[in-house]
Amino acid sequence: MPQDLSPLWISLKTSFLATFITFFMGIGAAYWMFGYRGKGKSIIEGIFIAPLILPPTVVGFLLLLFFGRNGPVGKLMELFNLTIVFTWYGAAIAATVVSFPLMYKTALGSFEQIDANLLRVARTLGAKELTIFWRVSLPLAFPGILAGVTLAFARALGEFGATLMLAGNIPGQTQNVPMAIYFAVEAGDINEAWFWAVSIVAISLSGIILTNLWQEQKHKVRSINKEIDKQIEPENQSFLASSRSSASGLFIDIEKKLANFHLQVAFNTDSQPLGLLGASGAGKSMILRCIAGIETPTQGVIVLNNKVLFDSKKGIDIPVRNRRIGFLFQNYALFPHLNVAQNIAFGLPKKLSCGNLNLEVEKQLIAMELQGLGDRYPHQLSGGQQQRVALARALASQPEGLLLDEPFCALDTHLRSQLEQQMTETLTDYSGVTLFVTHNMEEAYRLCANLLVLENGKEAHHGSKYEIFQHPATMNVAKITGCKNFSRAVCISSQQLEAIDWNCTLQVVESVPNKLSHIGIRAHQIVFTNDPYQENTFPCWLARTSETPHRITLFLKLHSPARNVHDHHLQAEVYKEKWVKIKNLPFPWYVHLEPLRLMLME
Incomplete structure (x- = not known):
């Protein structure tokens, strides 16, 4: 063992500082790029990951030009009698720059793996973007981010070339473990080189192994829970539902032009459920997404209960979170990291006291006959239970409009029939505007008083279900209706x-x-x-x-x-x-x- 252990302490404190900085910078940059839709995205991406593909000495040389005496930052710091070159701070900066791309790319990949419907449903529940980041995006991306932290730390720990160029090899000040290995070999002291090599390998691998063990344990717990839940008999699926929303109707007259699709519809509906029928690609789900604000029409008007949600001529486009729309997605989009009670409470007003919040959640649990399931997580629920939780979450926010996007498509025949009857009861008690998207003609007939049949983004027939089934306007409408x-x-x-x-x-x-x-x-x-x-x-x-x-x-x-x-x-x-x-x-x-x-x- 060498008498001077300063390279180890320098490497550790440099790596921890670099990891701390890249944790925030990497996540911030990744989340920004995740939502960025502007120009030059590929150029920005290239700049962010350049230190990963450039030789470390090139990175160090560029940092030296930037922070050196004649560089822009160097000249500025010289006014305050400060310098970065050949100091420990230079070593930390070099380690931060070379480890940043790993943190950034890993975090970006984690954000991109999140189901987009989870973010959309959070917006429909009134959550602001910062709330969505803290309560949905960050928790769901955290396992991947943790892996990024481990990789960034290991990369910072092994940094050599950029550090040598910017901070030099000053024993006790900037000499880290990789430099100690290099100069020990150069001096012929193989034993000391072995010591440092084993030390850095042990530290790097221990971090990676601990992260993997944590993720494996988490996966094992989830697998055990799934096996246990397979043995649990589905509970009574009947439920009551209620809503306190009042509505005077929805008016929509919009166009949405895409490269290979043109949606052009105009209709109005009241508190009676309106079923949207049509083949795949007819524009049914696109209408719901435009009403919710997830998609923006090319032009037109959307008015709900005399409140203008969108008007292209007047420049009105109310954000998703302020539209008071409940959206039930095909896959229900329950937040997997939140339990049933937390999912239901997500859209409730933040001004509610803890007691009132719990009371409101309990009322929804009772209404949906989900008593005793408040502490369970979505993966511990049956398909029918997941649907009821999603519906309870949508109704808890007291929406003025309820959008149902094929809510039964993932269910088996028996459960589908049961939940269809229960949905009928729910829609009977709900006084807001309801739009129900389905491919199933019989399903639409049973649940909805009125139907809108769509064909290639256009209205083919709009009227009562009796009128449309008895007197379809065209042969295509007749085909769609069976x-x-x-x-x-x-x-x-x-x-x-x-x-x-x-x-x-x-x-x-x-x-x-x-x-x-x-x-x-x-x-x-x-x-x-x-x-x-x-x-x-x-x-x-x-x-x-x-x-x-x-x-x-x-x-x-x-x-x-x-x-x-x-x-x-x-x-x-x-x-x-x-x-x-x-x-x-x-x-x-x-x-x-x-x-x-x-x-x-x-």
Whole structure:
């Protein structure tokens, strides 16, 4: 062991100081770059990580030019009779500069791994950006940041080239362990070089190993909790829900232009739930995101309860946190580092006393029948429980609008059915504006009084669910709402038309529209009859069947037997009880297309 241990103490205090500085600078720079959308991002990124890719001696030379006697900082410090070159402070600066990129890149990667919906939902709950950073971003990124701290410390501990250029090799003042190793080898003292080498390796590896052990232990605890929770029976899923929000309605008239998509919609809705139906990419979720303020429309107006949320002409764009919108995302976006009670309390006013805050949370737990689960974390909950927590969190902030983005898509069939019934109760008691996005036509019909059908970012049909299902405006609306039978149609008279693809003439009740394009009928509205002389009654033969647990779909060929399983005109759906009665009857069967059920479409 060398008699002079000053290189060790110099290395340790230099590394700790450098790590302390890079901790704040790295996190600050990473979070800023995480949200930065301006120009020159790649150039700024290149400057930040340059010390990681440049040779340390080059970094030291640049620092010497900057802090030296003729450098900008050197000249400034000379006025105060101060200097950085060949001092311990120079060694600390060199260690800070070379370790900064590791802290920055690791922190940036940690922030980028955070589910963006968590940040969005925090904004919809009224949280300010600084609050989101401290309560959401930083806690979730902390494991990665801790790894960055360890790497930055190890890098600072091993710094040699930049330190030698800026601070020199002054024993007892700037000579650190790497320099001691180099000059010991140069002097032929291999034993001393071994001592310093083993010391620096031991210190560096111990930090990395301790960090890994901490992360492994944390992962093991979470895994054990998951195994335990698998054995816990799901609790009673029924719940009551309430809200104190009052609403007079939502008006929206916006355009959102993207490279390959153009949303252009105008509609208004009141306290009755409005279902948004449409294929993937039709613009349903984009409408919700524009209302919440997560996305900014290219132009237009959004008004909720006479409060202008967005007006492109007047330059009004209220921040997300001030819009009083409750947003239930597809994945629920529960904060994983907060327990159930903390998730629910997140959007509650900060001015509430601790007692009132706890009382409000308890009221939500009781309303959602989540009693006893307040201390659990999201990963310890079933899918249905997670959904109820997310809904309780959204309602606790007393939003004037509730946006539901396919809340049942991740649930199994049984749980989906249960929660759908419970959601119906919730929406019945909630007096605010509700928009419900879904792909499922039956789901929308059961939950919503009114529907907005979207097609390629445009309104295809807006009205009551009865109107849209009975009289869809276009064939595409009929398809989206579940109709399977269509034929091109030609008008013969005001009450008669020819169904070209079905090869038949049909009597209709509705007046034939001037721009008639197609005629359709829903599968469950096709009637089998024993009277072949009724109007709109035709002989048919069975091409094939398709079975579900409760119904049979019959693929029927009109007028003549089917040549193969694909040769059919109509699909008819019947309950299995009906199928048992007709399946052994001789062909032809007769189907009756009721004039009242026929849909005339442009």
